[in-house]
Amino acid sequence: xxxxxxxxxxxxxxxxxxxxxxxxxxxxxxxxxxxxxxxxxxxxxxxxxxxxxxxxxxxxxxxxxxxxxxxxxxxxxxxxxxxxxxxxxxxxxxxxxxxxxxxxxxxxxxxxxxxxxxxxxxxxxxxxxxxxxxxxxxxxxxxxxxxxxxxxxxxxxxxxxxxxxxxxxxxxxxxxxxxxxxxxxxxxxxxxxxxxxxxxxxxxxxxxxxxxxxxxxxxxxxxxxxxxxxxxxxxxxxxxxxxxxxxxxxxxxxxxxxxxxxxxxxxxxxxxxxxxxxxxxxxxxxxxxxxxxxxxxxxxxxxxxxxxxxxxxxxxxxxxxxxxxxxxxxxxxxxxxxxxxxxxxxxxxxxxxxxx
Amino acid sequence: xxxxxxxxxxxxxxxxxxxxxxxxxxxxxxxxxxxxxxxxxxxxxxxxxxxxxxxxxxxxxxxxxxxxxxxxxxxxxxxxxxxxxxxxxxxxxxxxxxxxxxxxxxxxxxxxxxxxxxxxxxxxxxxxxxxxxxxxxxxxxxxxxxxxxxxxxxxxxxxxxxxxxxxxxxxxxxxxxxxxxxxxxxxxxxxxxxxxxxxxxxxxxxxxxxxxxxxxxxxxxxxxxxxxxxxxxxxxxxxxxxxxxxxxxxxxxxxxxxxxxxxxxxxxxxxxxxxxxxxxxxxxxxxxxxxxxxxxxxxxxxxxxxxxxxxxxxxxxxxxxxxxxxxxxxxxxxxxxxxxxxxxxxxxxxxxxxxxxxxxxxxxxxx
Numbered sequence: 001x002x003x004x005x006x007x008x009x010x011x012x013x014x015x016x017x018x019x020x021x022x023x024x025x026x027x028x029x030x031x032x033x034x035x036x037x038x039x040x041x042x043x044x045x046x047x048x049x050x051x052x053x054x055x056x057x058x059x060x061x062x063x064x065x066x067x068x069x070x071x072x073x074x075x076x077x078x079x080x081x082x083x084x085x086x087x088x089x090x091x092x093x094x095x096x097x098x099x100x101x102x103x104x105x106x107x108x109x110x111x112x113x114x115x116x117x118x119x120x121x122x123x124x125x126x127x128x129x130x131x132x133x134x135x136x137x138x139x140x141x142x143x144x145x146x147x148x149x150x151x152x153x154x155x156x157x158x159x160x161x162x163x164x165x166x167x168x169x170x171x172x173x174x175x176x177x178x179x180x181x182x183x184x185x186x187x188x189x190x191x192x193x194x195x196x197x198x199x200x201x202x203x204x205x206x207x208x209x210x211x212x213x214x215x216x217x218x219x220x221x222x223x224x225x226x227x228x229x230x231x232x233x234x235x236x237x238x239x240x241x242x243x244x245x246x247x248x249x250x251x252x253x254x255x256x257x258x259x260x261x262x263x264x265x266x267x268x269x270x271x272x273x274x275x276x277x278x279x280x281x282x283x284x285x286x287x288x289x290x291x292x293x294x295x296x297x298x299x300x301x302x303x304x305x306x307x308x309x310x311x312x313x314x315x316x317x318x319x320x321x322x323x324x325x326x327x328x329x330x331x332x333x334x335x336x337x338x339x340x341x342x343x344x345x346x347x348x349x350x351x352x353x354x355x356x
Numbered sequence: 357x358x359x360x361x362x363x364x365x366x367x368x369x370x371x372x373x374x375x376x377x378x379x380x381x382x383x384x385x386x387x388x389x390x391x392x393x394x395x396x397x398x399x400x401x402x403x404x405x406x407x408x409x410x411x412x413x414x415x416x417x418x419x420x421x422x423x424x425x426x427x428x429x430x431x432x433x434x435x436x437x438x439x440x441x442x443x444x445x446x447x448x449x450x451x452x453x454x455x456x457x458x459x460x461x462x463x464x465x466x467x468x469x470x471x472x473x474x475x476x477x478x479x480x481x482x483x484x485x486x487x488x489x490x491x492x493x494x495x496x497x498x499x500x501x502x503x504x505x506x507x508x509x510x511x512x513x514x515x516x517x518x519x520x521x522x523x524x525x526x527x528x529x530x531x532x533x534x535x536x537x538x539x540x541x542x543x544x545x546x547x548x549x550x551x552x553x554x555x556x557x558x559x560x561x562x563x564x565x566x567x568x569x570x571x572x573x574x575x576x577x578x579x580x581x582x583x584x585x586x587x588x589x590x591x592x593x594x595x596x597x598x599x600x601x602x603x604x605x606x607x608x609x610x611x612x613x614x615x616x617x618x619x620x621x622x623x624x625x626x627x628x629x630x631x632x633x634x635x636x637x638x639x640x641x642x643x644x645x646x647x648x649x650x651x652x653x654x655x656x657x658x659x660x661x662x663x664x665x666x667x668x669x670x671x672x673x674x675x676x677x678x679x680x681x682x683x684x685x686x687x688x689x690x691x692x693x694x695x696x697x698x699x700x701x702x703x704x705x706x707x708x709x710x711x712x713x714x715x716x717x718x719x720x721x722x723x
Contacts, residue, residue: 172497174500176500177499180488180524181489183528184534250575251579254562257554266550308482311539312539315538318539323543331575332575338572
């Protein structure tokens, strides 16, 4: 059963809302109100119109911040009430839907996307490891045998050892040519590793967001936004936390809709399961048994090697592990810029794209 | 103005009458194109109408509480929705135009054509992979041969076939190149298939809905840009590159890729290092055009020295390297890179039109 890190009844997220966010939010609003009231009183006392005007403006800003916070918390409830399975029915044409639970929220869909993306790349890594390990064994296998066409050498080879006179033989590594195939497969292995780590990276970012990033930065931003000269920072905190809470999981869950098509998924086609958890080793008996025989077919005894399929699927792994999460991140950043503008401050988040 | 708006809303509602699918059933062997998706136009229009309803609710709230700012915001967003409907109309016209062009040139729609060409290219590259693998296994096996002989504690060993070892170095590089090529082509095929199935039926409506509200307009614009670029620019870019690579003026169009020989062998007891004057002359002159493949092949198969055999193989590989480089670097890698750049450029342009001011060039770096 998929664990929903945000929408479950006893989730850390909702516990934190009730035990931390709302009290701190109230405290921030009260403190902000007290500061505004004090400044207004000081302005009235000293007949300073600037201070009075500032305090009146800040009351409106404080109210805006509180409304924004309430809207954000309501947005979380809406996200938790949308079931992705009902959306999927618009886009599947008679296919079986594969979902880990009877309902998948938008937050759950985002997390499942990244988990399944990481799992996909991990399985690819396992199959590639098997192939690379097999080629490593094959490359190192040497055969020694007597010459076929040289009478003196044959005699020395066959009988020299018995009489202690010496020996002669040909030595050959019949499968050493697979080392070149290994070099190509290593490249795919590196790409898969990069895709795997990228999926995990984006998953950790998502977990960090779900663990309460918004619940910490939101009240902090509300309070800071009411302080003179710090409105930009407060707007930034509110914009970034809200965008990363809503837009980033939303875009990921949109792409998760394709994953729910199961074997008919376009982005995540089924991986051949033949060599995922296999191991193969050669002992002495095997070596003699396969003396004059290709052992390549015995190592890849489930329909042959699968280098070409692995290399093709590496492309899929890259798309789902790197490309699509990057688009989700860019969408969140684009939304942050607009939200911060709405809250009264222009920010340039182009540098955060470097992280992508 | 109000009558015009009412008229537009009525016209839009008739778009539900359009229920024609825009793709043909998949064909061909190997990987298949995604199944026929629901028509995108009703879904996109439905998304637009949902946006109108949301804005109408917002306007009603503003009217009820006499919030002038909110009224102004709702009106401004409503004009944006009208612009969005124009964008949908233009997209529909563009898609129909491009599909009709593609049908005239290739006999089927744009996505199926691109998908079939990508499948064909991947199959072509995998044949090269198989050919290289057979050659590599044989060359590696021969290169590893050695001979030893000892008598009464005295002996020698010799690797007479080590001249075959340098052949493996370019083959190893070729495997790295072809591995990248197949990965890139497969990624592109995935994007084309995803674009055909989901770009206009999922990403575009989601983008339209997000574009409705001001603070999500950036994300909405990005999704719209991605959907349009994925559906239109990416397949068009690849079709253009494919035509360019395989045009009638291209010297590599009709030349089949040479098959590397796999029936050579090495005698580990033959340590002669003599050379053939004819082959030596060829190598010294560097004029590979005058080399006759049959003549070179005889040096491989006849009982000449191991050195001559390996040199002959190297001469053959050198002759064919242009064709292989073209296959890996131009047909496989450059075509996909240019297509991805077209995708990113299109995405940036359409996103900007739709209101997203975000630097998408980072995606081209990933590509």
